[in-house]
Amino acid sequence: MKIKLLIIVTVLIILILSITNNRSIVDDDYKILLSMFPVDEQGNGLELKASIPSQQPMTYGLVLASESLHYKYDKNKESEHRIKNAVNWITENSDANQDGNLGWGLPQSFDAFADGTINPENHSYTITTAIVLDGLMDSLSIDNFWTEAEEKEIKKIVSEVILYWLKEVYIGDDDIGYLGYSPEPTDMIYTPNVSSMFLSSLVRIITEHDGIFNESDKQFVLKRTHAIANKLVNTVHFKEGIPYWDYAEYLDDREIKTNDLVHHIYILWGIEEYRNKFDEVKIPFSKEDSIASVDSFWKENRIFFYPQNQVYIGDLELFNERPSNLWGTGMMLAFYAKYDYKDKADKTFEVINNTYGKIPRLTVWPVDYSNNKAFYARYAAHVLFGLSYRDFYNE
Known part of the structure; x- marks a missing residue:
């Protein structure tokens, strides 16, 4: 009896050590990539x-969200220091253009819809502001x-941003907008x-951080949510029973395109x-069905820029071969990872690590598709964000 008990205990110890060792190896991917974001300038990096x-607010928001999950x-x-540094930078730069309205965007000029208005x-x-808000809320969710x-102070900034956006950047009424x-x-x-990523922030603010709004503002935010x-x-449409959206609802005769992978998942996220x-x-x-729509960006163990459950023709023919960035x-x-599809998450990271350079020096495009081997922090921060969900969110 004692021998059997000793064998059982020994097997359990081996299993525990094995799991711990495997988790440590997994965590190393995250920590190695994290080293590419300097502790005191976590959002600083090259742009295409x-x-x-x-200094990119979106990068700060993604690193802040990732490190908040890591710290929990x-x-x-190090994570404590990174979180405080990121929040300090974000709050100090919440009105970087000094127009009196809080929010975050791009330090460089940009023509959003290629319509000549720069x-x-x-x-x-809106998208950058939503990602920064999510990072701030992740930091607020850390106990003590x-x-x-x-x-x-953090909650004051969050509430001011939300109320400004819902009053001044909102089109519609209390029913649809x-x-x-x-x-x-x-x-x-x-x-x-952009609406859907902001929707994620609204949902989290209302349900996770009570007291940010007074009752009147809370009801206003809830209706707009x-x-x-x-x-x-x-505005969703279906192909083979799975959901997609057009990239934008233009008011002129510009060609409507489906969303590429990152924008499709921003929608699903919210x-x-x-x-x-x-x-x-x-x-x-x-x-x-949402997961199936993400799966549609796969073909032959590669991840593509556009869904691959259709054939693109004419001017869009190149979409058949264009990989995801x-x-x-x-x-x-x-x-x-967020929704606990571990095998799919692991397969995705395997493709990232084998196709987009090697951790930590990941490239924007697969190495067999582009000669640009530079490291672009804002792009890589999305992978760091993904690894934080894989390694920490459900653990």
Whole structure:
């Protein structure tokens, strides 16, 4: 009897050590990639078509979200330092263009819809603001981390951003509506991915961080949250029973294109967050259908820029061969991992690590597709975000 008990205990110890060792190896991917984001300048990096590095709010938001998950899993000094540095930078740069309205965008000028209207440096964008808000909320979700004064200041900024966007960057009414691409009048175009990522922030604020709004503002935010979800549901279309959206709802005769991978998952991110917390607006597809739509970007063990359950013809013929860029694969990894599709997440990371260079020096495009071998932090931060969900979120 004693011998049998000793054997059982020994086997259990071996299993525990094996699991621990495997997890340590997995964690190394995250930590090695994290080293590419300097502790004191975590959002600083090269951008495509730019010759000098810049401080990118989106990168700060993604690193902040990733390190908040990391710290909740493993309370370590480096992550503590990184979280506080990121929040400090984000709060200090919440009105970088000094127009009196809080939000985050791009430090470089940008023509959002290639219509000749160029937004200036530090112009705020809905997608960037949504990603930064999610990072701030991840940091607020850490127990006993912030002082009362620090937490109050973060919540003040979050509430001010939300109320401004829902009052001034919103098109519609209390029943159905959307957020413009940015506050610029020529950018007030329905682009589902930006509304949906912002929807994720709204859902989390209402359900996870009580007390940010007074009761009147909370009801206002809640109505607009349901209205945005309603717009997304009313603009979905289906192919083989799985959901897709057009990239934008243009008011002129520009050609409508489907979403590439990163923007498709931005949409699913918000819709599924809404499904998790609310049932006011009925979603006409299942979570499994959402996963199937992500699966449609795969073909022959490669990840593509556009869905591969159709053949593109004419001017779109190149879409048949165009691989996903790095931030698309990073968001794919995050989405699979968030909803506990571990095998799919592991397969995604295997493709990233074998096709887009090697951790940590990942490339924007697969190495057999482009000669550009530079490291672009904002793209790689999506992979870091994905790894944080794979390694820490469900553990």
